[in-house]
Amino acid sequence: MAEITTLIQIFIWGLTAGCIYVLMAVGLNMIFGVMKVVNFAHGEIMMLGAFTSFWVYNYTGINPYFIMFISMIVVGIFGVIIERYGFRKVLGTGKLNEIFLSLGLIYIIQNLSVKLWTDDIRKINSPFSSMTLDLGMLNITYDRLIAIGFTALILISLYLFLTKTDVGRALRATSQNHEAAMLMGVNVNHMYMLSFGIGSALAAAAGTIAAILTPFNPYMGTISGIMAFTVIIIGGLGSIPGAIIAGLMLGLVQNFTIFYFGGAWKDAVAFVLLIIVLIIKPTGLFGEEH
Amino acid sequence: MKNVKGNILIILLILAAIISAGCTAPSDEVSDKIVVPNSIKIGLVAPLSGGASSTGNDMKQAAILAVEEINANGGVFVKKYDAKIPLELVEGDTQTSPTEGVTAVERLISRDNVVVLVGGFSSGVTLANQVPAVGKVPYVITGASSSQVTRRTDINTSYFYHYCSTTDDYSQPILQFFVDELKPLVAADRDLKLALIYRDDAYGKGVIESSIAYIEDNDLPIELVAQEKYPGAETDFHAYLTKIADAKPDAVYTVGFVQDTASIYIQGQRDVGLNTVYMAVECNEDPAFYDLLGEWGDGQLLESKFAPYAPEYTEMMKPYKDAYLAKWGVMPGMMGADTYDGIYLVASAIERAGTLDRSDVNNAIKQTNEPEKLILMEGGNIAFDEYNEISPRIFIEQMFWNNETEELIPVLVLPEDLKSQDFVLPDKYEIGG
Amino acid sequence: MGVKELVRKYAVSPFLAYIPLVIIGLILPLAITDDFFIRIIVLTFFYIMYSSSWNLLAYSGQASLGHAAFLGIGGFASTILIINGASPVVGVLTGALTASLVGLFLGIICVRLKEWFLGLVTFGFAIIMVAIVNESSVFIEALNGALGFIGLSGSIDPHIFGGSLGIFSPDLVPRDQYYYLFFFAMMATILATHLIIKSKIGFAFAAIRENQIEAAMMGVDITKYKLIAFIISTFIAGFAGALFAPYNYFINPEMFSVHNSFMPIIMTISGGIGTIGGPVIGALTINLIWEQMGLWGMSIDRLLILGVILVLEILFLPKGLMPLIKKVINRISKVMGLTSRDMPL
CATH class of the missing domain: 3.40.50.2300 (Response regulator)
Structure with a gap:
């Protein structure tokens, strides 16, 4: 029987891993809500976020938590470009084309990154990397606490943006009903670009946090991106609270799986969960019945 | 008739594709006349x-x-x-x-x-x-x-x-090193508690199997308290290392490639607080390993048979x-x-x-x-012996971080005739048990 | 009677026009001494089978993103049987049947799912298979786990392999044993997919793909036909995997890799999704390009190029090369004063 401090420690690893899934899944949920588009390459956008932060950090050496915001902007713009010149072109030609396009993007973004930056593992050293909060029996690294704090901060800002600003409200209106939003004078194409931009920016934040916590290389994103889809299905399509709870849950389940059953099951358990949820409640834990 | 012609066209097209894409002239065979090859x-x-x-x-x-x-x-x-x-x-x-x-x-x-x-x-x-x-x-x-x-x-x-x-060549000196050099310092009156963490592939399994066999056959005073395997592409070792820390080992024996091994050393000491001795095997003797480790390699061990950073021995x-x-x-x-x-x-x-x-x-x-x-x-x-194997000499290196030059430099602590100093416990070392 | 009349009389089926292609296929190993080139051709045959299997499932509107699961299940099941003494024929067929059985099971889970839900579940299933196979040795040592089975050419002698099928002369060198084995397997696969797609079953598949609700109204049993698509498609994938393992000397969980799942998708789309000839043309072109790039020493670059090809095709050539090829042939036929009916592609 493991000691209780060990279990708390695993809980913290799981919670922070979950924060990364939450940021990914909330972004994806937004894109899906507004555009109904399926982007399996979301993980590659996360990886670009990690690399953007890495290079800015490498050349300037400033605090990576500050760089995270630069990375969000840069990658957000990149997301807009992908939307405008990629997904927009196949919009309405069938979901399969979107899936295949995103598979192509996975190959391109991942291998171009390997080509440009090699596949050596990289690390971003936060100034707090060797500092821990000493709770007697247990040490929690500052970076983990900051990761949780930043995730909360980003989610609250997003919530305020969506509920308190006109643009945010227009975005939500588009997500609920395209035609009605158009009639009210919302430029739907702008909303597409905006949602893709915000989703990509959230992925960049996720990538930066992931890169501070663990070493990474261009292969970091593929499984994470697809995992984020399982999160939004488990949580319920379109449900932001569902994505948050399912994301945290997945992080916890994965880390406890490593602890109790071994690393081989880490990724598999997510899909086992997905299949169970789809069999028992196909609309997800918090999804609405259609 | 027309179909046939059309189809033959397709066939010709496909054939053209095959021939142009893959076919090259067969290589020249050596004839009776002796022609000196170019290379x-x-x-x-x-x-x-x-x-x-x-x-x-x-x-x-x-x-x-x-x-x-x-x-x-x-x-x-x-x-x-x-x-x-x-x-x-x-x-x-x-x-x-x-x-x-x-x-x-x-x-x-x-x-x-x-x-x-x-x-x-x-x-x-x-x-x-x-x-x-x-x-x-x-x-x-x-x-x-x-x-x-x-x-x-x-x-x-x-x-x-x-x-x-071979896996046998280095498992034996590594385990013997733990028994002869580490055990007297930390576990003189009990078995040494050793944790294993390895890649789930032929290499990782090979090392683990030959290590366990060596411990059993020679009745070494080593108790294996944890054996964790990880998939080859893993980068996040926190949960694995927390589990290992839970078993309170006196030393951790890692079997991985450069990137995973360096991550284990760093995450174990920095994040999990598993302040123990880490040992890696020879394929990590690579400049990238020292670069990645940096200060986290201080006092840690590496088995090798070629040590370009150590004081010259040949x-x-x-x-x-x-x-x-x-x-x-x-x-x-x-x-x-x-x-x-x-x-x-x-x-x-x-x-x-x-x-x-x-x-x-x-x-x-x-x-x-x-x-x-x-x-x-x-x-x-x-x-080469009957198995077509050589008999290389195995070294154990201990790495030390130099704060002034900001370099990680290894010294040989084994074998006896080549070593430049004795093994010492790392500064932050905590005894398991 | 002139030659033209002769041909017209006996060329009752446009398929007879493929006879020259078959003959070329039959004599190819005799004409080529380059072993590596034969290997590329055999790999192409393998990919044609594997892509056809993916294409058949997609034809029923179910695009799998984890088809490597069935490739691997077929390979592992067959390998385990054969190295434990089963005859190769029994091994390969059982391997394919096992894949098919698991396919039926996954099909039941997927029957209510559409598009990307289905994509996620199938993708995830391949990941689950990796874990199961990796951990199998914890329960049964002989399954070897992550190590898989190596040196299959030692345990599975190609002479026995081909010879026991009773078709090939034992004098054939292993290279040609395998060549003919894959050649006939590929021919059988193409023929089978053709017959299925042109049959009532194929009609039902297409109806489901185009509009599930309308298909149901027309009286098509959606669940039944979706499951049939899964059973047949995974059988072929398992069959291809069972043949591939001994040819490639080893099998390990790499067989379930994401790349192996995506390859038939890229090939089929390149050729033309939902056509019989699509996977053939696609596997041929993509595999030859792929191997040629390998010869040029490209590794990362060729993955990159594969991605570029896929994106360009989705954006500009969503129907693949097939319509293009047909157009070129029609153009040439017209120039030569011929009119060409639709090819049985």
């Missing part, structure tokens, strides 16, 4: 891309260095042609994948017609890609430590040579290091040193064989008996 082709099998590319490139750079040195003297004298013929290195990229490895070796053998193969990194990859060479092409394996590469019974292994330490080290640095601008690693020796070994065998016939070259390699080069041998000579 002696040597196939280098290495992971030049993919997860282990830093190691693969070390192998490639060392091989190029050896080939250029030999060619600077005109190449290898082959009696049959009564001429010196330069070596030509043909690369086969395994991409650290068994499937791509098989394709690469197939190509080297049947398309490039190499005389001999050198290299082969990662046991899992090599065990697969040596099969196309069975009974056809001699293969000097310089980077796969599973003893299965020359001892497997499912194929004929008479063309395979293991120029590399005459050949300095010229090799200088030449490598001058040509490539980086320090050499261990897998490269194996491969460098491998190229010289092959060149001398070809010269002794006096022909470029693969089976004659194979016989010549088998009969190798010459002085050691970069890799030191027990007894001082390179020779």
